[in-house]
Amino acid sequence: MKRSVVVDVTARLILPSALVFAVHLLLVGHDRPGGGFVGGLVAGAAVALVYVAGGIDDVRQLVPLRPWTILGSGLLLSAGVATGPLLLGDAVLDGWKLAVDLGPLGSTKLTSALVFDIGVALVVIGLVFMVFEAFGDEEAPTYRGEVPGPGPDLTDAGASEDRR
Amino acid sequence: MIAALLLHLAVGLGILLGAPALRRWSTPLAMLPPLATLGFAASITPDVLDGEPWTTSLSWVPGLDLSIDLFVDGLGLLMIFVVSGIGLAIAAYSGSYFAPSATSARTAGLLVLFAGAMLGLVTAEHVVVLYVSWELTSILSWLLIGQRHTDPAARAAATQALVITGAGGLAMLGGLVVLAREAGTWSLVELLADPPGGVAAGTGLALVVLGIVTKSAQYPFHAWLPGAMVAPTPVSAYLHSATMVKAGIYLALRFAPAFAHLDAWQPAVLAIGLVTMVGGGLRAVRQDDLKLLLAMGTVSQLGFLFVLTGVGFEDATIAGVALLVAHALFKATLFLVVGIVDHQAHTRSRTELASLRLGEGWAAVRVCAVATAASMAGIPLLAGFIAKEEAYDAFLHHGGAVGTVGIVGIVAGSVLTMAYSLRFAAVFWRQAPHDATRVQAPNAAFAAPVYVLTALTVAVGLVPAAVVGELVDAAAGGLLGVDVGSKLALWHGVNSALVLSVLTLLAGALLWRFEEPFVRATARVAPPIDGQRGFQLVLDGLFALARGTTTRIQTGSLPRYIAVVLLVVVGGPALVAVSTLALPDLPDPTDAPIPLVLAVFILGAALTTAVVPRRLGAVVVLGAVGYGMAGLFVVQGAPDLALTQFAIETLTIVAFVLVLRQLPARFGPAERRAGRARRLALAGAVGAGVFVLVLAVSGEKPSSPAADLAVEQAEPEAGGRNIVNVVLVDFRGLDTLGEISVLLVAAVGVTTLARVGRRPPRTGVPPLPERDPLDPAAGSAPAAEVAR
Numbered sequence: 001m002k003r004s005v006v007v008d009v010t011a012r013l014i015l016p017s018a019l020v021f022a023v024h025l026l027l028v029g030h031d032r033p034g035g036g037f038v039g040g041l042v043a044g045a046a047v048a049l050v051y052v053a054g055g056i057d058d059v060r061q062l063v064p065l066r067p068w069t070i071l072g073s074g075l076l077l078s079a080g081v082a083t084g085p086l087l088l089g090d091a092v093l094d095g096w097k098l099a100v101d102l103g104p105l106g107s108t109k110l111t112s113a114l115v116f117d118i119g120v121a122l123v124v125i126g127l128v129f130m131v132f133e134a135f136g137d138e139e140a141p142t143y144r145g146e147v148p149g150p151g152p153d154l155t156d157a158g159a160s161e162d163r164r
Numbered sequence: 165m166i167a168a169l170l171l172h173l174a175v176g177l178g179i180l181l182g183a184p185a186l187r188r189w190s191t192p193l194a195m196l197p198p199l200a201t202l203g204f205a206a207s208i209t210p211d212v213l214d215g216e217p218w219t220t221s222l223s224w225v226p227g228l229d230l231s232i233d234l235f236v237d238g239l240g241l242l243m244i245f246v247v248s249g250i251g252l253a254i255a256a257y258s259g260s261y262f263a264p265s266a267t268s269a270r271t272a273g274l275l276v277l278f279a280g281a282m283l284g285l286v287t288a289e290h291v292v293v294l295y296v297s298w299e300l301t302s303i304l305s306w307l308l309i310g311q312r313h314t315d316p317a318a319r320a321a322a323t324q325a326l327v328i329t330g331a332g333g334l335a336m337l338g339g340l341v342v343l344a345r346e347a348g349t350w351s352l353v354e355l356l357a358d359p360p361g362g363v364a365a366g367t368g369l370a371l372v373v374l375g376i377v378t379k380s381a382q383y384p385f386h387a388w389l390p391g392a393m394v395a396p397t398p399v400s401a402y403l404h405s406a407t408m409v410k411a412g413i414y415l416a417l418r419f420a421p422a423f424a425h426l427d428a429w430q431p432a433v434l435a436i437g438l439v440t441m442v443g444g445g446l447r448a449v450r451q452d453d454l455k456l457l458l459a460m461g462t463v464s465q466l467g468f469l470f471v472l473t474g475v476g477f478e479d480a481t482i483a484g485v486a487l488l489v490a491h492a493l494f495k496a497t498l499f500l501v502v503g504i505v506d507h508q509a510h511t512r513s514r515t516e517l518a519s520l521r522l523g524e525g526w527a528a529v530r531v532c533a534v535a536t537a538a539s540m541a542g543i544p545l546l547a548g549f550i551a552k553e554e555a556y557d558a559f560l561h562h563g564g565a566v567g568t569v570g571i572v573g574i575v576a577g578s579v580l581t582m583a584y585s586l587r588f589a590a591v592f593w594r595q596a597p598h599d600a601t602r603v604q605a606p607n608a609a610f611a612a613p614v615y616v617l618t619a620l621t622v623a624v625g626l627v628p629a630a631v632v633g634e635l636v637d638a639a640a641g642g643l644l645g646v647d648v649g650s651k652l653a654l655w656h657g658v659n660s661a662l663v664l665s666v667l668t669l670l671a672g673a674l675l676w677r678f679e680e681p682f683v684r685a686t687a688r689v690a691p692p693i694d695g696q697r698g699f700q701l702v703l704d705g706l707f708a709l710a711r712g713t714t715t716r717i718q719t720g721s722l723p724r725y726i727a728v729v730l731l732v733v734v735g736g737p738a739l740v741a742v743s744t745l746a747l748p749d750l751p752d753p754t755d756a757p758i759p760l761v762l763a764v765f766i767l768g769a770a771l772t773t774a775v776v777p778r779r780l781g782a783v784v785v786l787g788a789v790g791y792g793m794a795g796l797f798v799v800q801g802a803p804d805l806a807l808t809q810f811a812i813e814t815l816t817i818v819a820f821v822l823v824l825r826q827l828p829a830r831f832g833p834a835e836r837r838a839g840r841a842r843r844l845a846l847a848g849a850v851g852a853g854v855f856v857l858v859l860a861v862s863g864e865k866p867s868s869p870a871a872d873l874a875v876e877q878a879e880p881e882a883g884g885r886n887i888v889n890v891v892l893v894d895f896r897g898l899d900t901l902g903e904i905s906v907l908l909v910a911a912v913g914v915t916t917l918a919r920v921g922r923r924p925p926r927t928g929v930p931p932l933p934e935r936d937p938l939d940p941a942a943g944s945a946p947a948a949e950v951a952r
Binding site: 038040048068071072082097127133 | 225226228407803808811812819825826886889894905906911918
């Protein structure tokens with residue numbers, strides 16, 4: 001496909017910061033605006049940017065995992081956090097908390113809620129990848145209806161035809 | 165015991181996984197778990213016979229009050245001996261029956277797993293463990309019956325067995341849960357010691373009985389059993405003598421003493437069991453295939469067992485336990501004999517076998533076949549006689565309507581049993597002339613299990629008290645909670661039961677002598693509908709219903725689906741809100757200039773969406789509506805919502821664009837004109853409805869107790885200051901889990917839909933035959949024959 005330099009460069013500039021922002025939203029979600037759902041969506045929007053710039057091939061190169069793997073492991077993670085305490089005799093979703101010392105960076109906390117939220121984020125990201133996998137490939141999206149339309153062309157190529 | 169169960173699991177899986185490499189070694193390996201289990205059972209026998217059940221408990225999921233509780237009382241011990249003893253014989257026999265191959269190893273592995281599930285079933289003390297084992301036996305029997313999976317008949321038979329026993333199993337799950345809730349305990353022993361009463365418990369009990377009768381192949385659910393004869397003979401021998409069908413009988417034994425006092429119990433048990441016993445017998449006397457004869461005979465005997473074990477008074481229960489042992493012994497042996505004949509002569513047809521000569525080397529097998537068939541018929545000196553004598557005696561002495569109906573039905577069934585036993589045995593004592601084709605004799609190892617099992621049948625028949633007396637007494641006594649004196653004996657003196665026995669045998673022999681006219685007569689009065697046809701009708705009806713519903717609901721028109729959804733929104737919540745909630749006064753818009761500007765922006769964008777001629781344009785303007793909404797959220801102090809709305813809006817536009825590539829750039833003239841008035845009306849109604857709804861809801865209570873609690877508890881309980889997030893991942897975390905599960909399902913569905921028809925057809929895989937696996941035309945040959 002044709003690539004646009006402007007879009008390409010913009011995407012490359014924005015992608016890392018968008019992903020960092022997504023992680024930030026995910027991590028602070030428990031105390032400040034954010035959370036797994038929003039984090040996943042922001043990361044998904046970043047993926048959409050990559051798609052606009054480079055098509056499905058670039059999206060596939062972004063992560064070595066297949067979309068359904070991401071989706072499934074997200075659900076598995078959340079379900080594991082939810083049902084894990086059952087095996088130890090506690091209630092569903094019983095929480096735990098770990099203080100993590102990051103040396104010069106200070107300390108942070110790792111809670112079961114965060115792990116649960118990471119699972120949610122993974123599901124959302126996986127969903128976005130799935131959508132691109134489903135509709136985003138280049139092969140033959142030809143329209144087979146009563147109007148022999150301009151097809152995949154998103155530019156104004158069909159305009160003259162429509163002026164009857 | 166848990167170790168024994170784990171051993172079954174490990175060895176079974178090991179054989180399955182290592183099937184190609186193991187080959188010859190799979191047989192000795194498969195004999196290991198039953199041997200170990202028998203050793204364990206022997207070690208606890210003295211204690212159990214003294215009336216001390218052996219118990220163990222292993223915590224499984226303590227949070228749900230789930231634990232693996234096992235117990236072995238008299239009945240459990242007896243079942244272990246039956247399951248593992250017959251299992252050992254079958255494992256040894258399989259080694260000779262199958263040529264060593266990956267398939268035979270697979271069968272051996274599945275049989276070991278099946279035996280493990282069965283042992284779990286008969287030792288389960290926790291209701292959930294009982295149910296899990298029960299379903300495991302259904303699933304494993306499905307795999308075993310469908311062992312020759314390239315054969316459509318085998319697949320159809322396996323599916324039928326799974327559908328019937330699986331449906332029964334689901335009913336039983338519901339019943340067990342209801343009973344356990346009513347009783348307030350998950351312990352089977354406690355549940356049965358203090359059975360709950362009332363309507364709910366009665367319904368639960370009926371559901372459990374449904375599970376029992378489907379599993380033990382009672383009329384009208386018997387059709388799966390003859391169909392299952394497509395399985396290799398060792399599998400049939402195990403499933404239909406000692407295990408699968410006995411699972412239902414086992415539960416009947418457990419439940420009968422606790423619930424037999426209910427008014428409907430005894431009539432229901434008698435009706436189901438006696439119809440099964442006589443109906444199966446009538447079918448058995450006209451079979452030509454020896455294996456099918458045994459199958460219908462098994463149905464008949466199961467009816468007998470169900471009557472004895474279900475009716476719930478002391479003597480009948482003892483007779484039932486004795487018959488359970490006798491039946492396991494003779495039916496396994498007879499199946500094994502048929503397997504030997506089939507293996508050596510390549511036929512199981514009575515008429516074809518009549519022209520073959522079972523000559524040198526066959527003598528022992530023939531003697532065993534005749535002796536075991538005699539045990540099935542209930543001829544003295546053999547195990548079957550002891551049990552039947554006990555049953556006659558029980559019903560003769562019980563008196564009343566139950567006693568009369570019972571004894572008449574049992575005698576009728578036993579006459580038929582005698583007739584079909586003779587029909588079976590005649591194949592083995594009659595000999596074709598010397599010049600007939602000779603069949604090669606089986607080798608000693610192949611026939612050894614038959615000899616051993618026959619010897620046991622004879623031993624039980626001669627000295628019942630010494631061989632199984634104590635075990636049967638302990639089993640029956642444990643169930644009834646009384647100390648039953650040893651009743652099993654060969655000779656009770658000349659009493660009415662003995663006279664009746666002799667009459668039964670004579671009548672059966674006469675029936676066999678004149679079987680041709682009898683079979684012709686009964687075939688003519690065969691019921692217009694039988695189990696097989698009934699199953700097919702129910703299945704066809706179900707499919708027709710599903711198809712009818714689907715074609716009516718799933719019209720395939722997207723606008724129509726959306727219209728339905730929107731109409732429900734307007735007609736449901738909005739109308740309710742308007743009619744029940746008070747509408748507040750409208751706020752003065754000039755108070756808040758920024759929201760006013762945003763509102764105008766949103767309204768303009770929404771109107772533009774409705775009139776732009778291009779699809780892409782419409783999507784972009786629709787996105788503008790969303791961004792405007794996000795702006796409103798920001799102004800109102802909800803950054804969370806705004807952030808989410810922005811991200812969603814962006815992704816929605818991208819998703820739209822992806823889909824738009826497959827559509828023409830402009831809305832077609834037809835799409836613009838058709839039904840414009842209707843769409844306008846719908847859109848207007850939705851807009852007005854949602855407006856009123858939002859107004860009414862926001863005018864209601866400013867806060868609710870739940871909201872206050874969430875605000876209060878977020879920090880101390882969940883350690884988070886973002887209340888929305890705390891609610892999502894902690895307070896209502898289970899809801900979120902459900903939501904992301906839905907998300908996953910939706911993603912899989914969308915991808916599948918999008919991919920359908922866009923992929924080139926796969927090459928290299930031959931297309932499946934155009935055939936419904938449950939199609940009657942593809943139905944199993946034996947089942948079709950029985951259906952006649």
